Amino acid sequence: MYTVPRQPDSEGGVDEDASLFEALGVAERFAQDREQVTEPSHVTARSPGAARGRASVLMVGGGVVNLVTAHLLHAEGYDVAMVDAAPDPRARRPWSAYGASRGGGNARMFTYTEMDDYHAKSAGEDDCMTLFDRPPSQSGWDVRRYEGEEDRQWVQDFQRVRPWLARAYNGDILGLNRRSGELWQAWLHARPHLFDDVDLRHDILRLYQDGPHLEAARHRQNAVGATVASYGSDEVRERFPALAQADPHAFAGGIVVEGFTVNVHDFMARLLDDLEAGGVRMRFDLRVEEIMRDDTSAVTGVLTADGPLVYDHYVVSPGVEYDALRRQIPSLRQVQGVLGCWATIPNGVPPLENSLKVARRGHVAEDANITVGRDESGESVLMIGSGYGWTGSHPRNIDERKLEDIHAAVADTVEVLFPEAYERIGGRDGLRRTQKHCVRPWTSSNLGIFETSAAVNGAFVVTAGHNTGGFAQAPVIAEAVAHSLRGVGHPMHTLYHPLRTQRVLNAMAGLGGASH
Known part of the structure; x- marks a missing residue:
């Protein structure tokens, strides 16, 4: 059933433009669902209890998305193995040796608006274009x-x-975030040992530098059902004394929202230890060089330097470091890199107890996540992740001078919010010693990619391009993968279909409406 509710304006009437946008969105979703139903399927899905023994799955990529997926598939009875081109995340190699999950700061966050759409959503938004x-x-x-x-x-x-x-797109992303939140809660209750000693912190304080942005955010967080409490500037400083010394103009107020943060490197180590204890076979420092196919294009295996690996099902979640796969899997060409910068400061006295999201409109580091955690020596620290730096189709295509501008903006956010810690660490020079960056996989549509094709004995699944939301959406991605392997539909199969945007834009061009 597709319904189009009239969209209200601020005065209790009807917002005609918003209502038209809503109607167009519903029509697009109807057309995509119809395409998905009529699209021929060549996937021979084998269940975990198949007649000739447990169905086997090879996970290509060892980032947090594939680790969460591997856990679900192993729990459902599949014989799971994993191969990754990077070192074992538990080996503590230099951060630059890893992909986005292990290579950046030791921090990840879930909120209901964590993965988002970054296009203009009204006729007056020009800057983002x-x-x-x-x-x-x-x-x-x-x-x-x-x-x-x-x-x-x-x-x-x-x-x-x-x-x-x-x-x-934004509504679809938020809907998947909502489902992912339900699944994260189920994980927290069913697998509490995975969250031991990872500095799990519940409830996120969102800070906004200007009043209009704060007010708009209140409406948005209320609309998605995330709001726990809302405070003005003075009350924020009173309730969160770690922010008492912040610059007087640092924030107009804040909203506490449902969500949580973890030290993601420690969480990945927990996942890996648990998988290994369950018999999952893992190979690191081993790159997949070729997807092997038969004359019908069904996948027969993957080729590595150590020879071919042959399984029933394959789940590919490659991040952005995948030149060989990019040449062989066309949907991966939709993915390019956007880096984020990281810095770390001591968690002062009094310490910050809740992780933060900080919004500074017009600032180079416009959005920042500040996560409470521990460093390798066990000391309480704050990890600041911020900035957007587009690297194009090559993740290492980075101008160091431009990168330094983002690092400097992150430093400014630290100085504005935590002036004492900033001074104690040695100012800009001291903060520079903690600098890192990671390159995240993005698509031009801002939707993730979910693609299923045939393997000889099962399914070949590609999940990619989740921009800032890989960790946040990991459980719902895992759920969608499990559905694919069983030959069962899932909303993500339609919403993140790699041809979704191309279908609608081609149709608009044919109608002469591509510019409207």
């Missing part, structure tokens, strides 16, 4: 040293997503 034309010093995202062959097309695809479509 030129993000990729400007460097960070001009409030843009471009940190590239050179332009890659695929970069220009990627930006054009980003700019083709119209506001009504972006609003539809």
